Amino acid sequence: MLLGLASVSLAEDGILIRKADMPTPREYLSTCVVDGMIYAIGGMTQYHDRVFSKVEAYNPATDTWAKKADMPTARGGLSTSVVNGIIYAIGGWDVYSSNMLTTVEAYDPATDTWTKKADMPYPGSVSSSVVNGIIYAIGGSHTHAYD
Numbered sequence: 001m002l003l004g005l006a007s008v009s010l011a012e013d014g015i016l017i018r019k020a021d022m023p024t025p026r027e028y029l030s031t032c033v034v035d036g037m038i039y040a041i042g043g044m045t046q047y048h049d050r051v052f053s054k055v056e057a058y059n060p061a062t063d064t065w066a067k068k069a070d071m072p073t074a075r076g077g078l079s080t081s082v083v084n085g086i087i088y089a090i091g092g093w094d095v096y097s098s099n100m101l102t103t104v105e106a107y108d109p110a111t112d113t114w115t116k117k118a119d120m121p122y123p124g125s126v127s128s129s130v131v132n133g134i135i136y137a138i139g140g141s142h143t144h145a146y147d
Contacts, residue, residue, distance in 0.1 A: 020063045024054050028076035028092075034085055034109050036060065039068070041087070041107075044076035044095055051076050051095040055107065069112045073103045077125035081135045085109065088117070090137055091126045100124050 022040060029043025029052070038058040044051045053074035057066050071089055078092030078101075087107040093100045100123035106115045120126075126140035 019060075020058070020065060022058070023056050023065050023067070024052065026052055026054075026076075030078050030080040030089070032080040032082050032087055034082055034087060037109065039080070039087060039107075039109070041080055041089055042071055042075050042078050042092065048076075048095055057109070068109070069107070069114060071107070072105055072114050072116065073101065075101055075103070079126050079128040079137065081128040081130045083130055083133055083135060088128075088135055090128050090135070091120055091124050091140065093125060 024040075025046070026043035027046060030041050032039050032041070036059075038060065040056045040058070042052055042054070051074045053070040053072070055068040055071055057068050058064070059066070073094075075092035075094055079090045081088050081090065085108075087109065089103075089105045089107065091101055091103065102119035102121070102123045104117040104119060106117050107113070108115070120137060124140040126137040128135055128137045130136070
């Protein structure tokens with residue numbers, strides 16, 4: 001099991017260097033990069049008793065983390081993709097209700113705001129990729145990864 005506790009980077013000489021700890025330890029989160037910043041979005045505790053809507057951004061140039069606007073829908077097992085500098089949070093599940101989600105929300109790092117988008121046709125925890133500005137939600141699960 002992976003739990004986001006610390007960051008490391010690989011120096012040019014092949015040595016791992018410890019970086020600032022992620023403020024919120026969690027698993028089943030999603031990460032993406034916009035303008036050189038790494039965004040850690042959603043996820044849940046190690047014991048799956050709490051799901052997060054938290055968004056935290058890591059700046060590798062300064063080795064610092066910053067809190068950003070919370071995602072409207074708390075969830076784990078989501079996927080994120082970036083199109084034109086906008087982060088799309090896709091699917092996942094709500095640990096409190098045990099529901100798989102069709103939810104899609106967009107985050108604009110420039111304004112630190114979220115916008116609801118059209119739901120996916122089917123609920124689930126998917127993988128996503130972008131090709132020519134189009135997000136493809138692929139595969140996934142319709143049950144929790146820990147069931």
